[in-house]
Amino acid sequence: MSQSLQGASFHIEHIQPRVHGGKTFLANLALACPGCNLHKADRISAKDPATENLVPLFHPRKNS
Numbered sequence: 514m515s516q517s518l519q520g521a522s523f524h525i526e527h528i529q530p531r532v533h534g535g536k537t538f539l540a541n542l543a544l545a546c547p548g549c550n551l552h553k554a555d556r557i558s559a560k561d562p563a564t565e566n567l568v569p570l571f572h573p574r575k576n577s
């Protein structure tokens with residue numbers, strides 16, 4: 514989604530959260546809409562509702 518459609522400034526998020534060892538450098542940072550970033554919080558994986566399997570979350574540098 515474009516930031517202009519969001520109505521709020523995008524967050525600069527840590528792709529690999531700091532609590533999981535992610536560092537603050539460009540390759541680990543990405544723009545994220547506030548809703549998605551706050552929902553992601555410090556997670557790196559989540560349960561797939563269709564399969565119930567624990568799967569890695571979208572990684573904008575590896576999954577785009």
Ligand SMILES: [Zn+2]
Nearest residue numbers: 546547548549
């Ligand atoms: Zn979003």
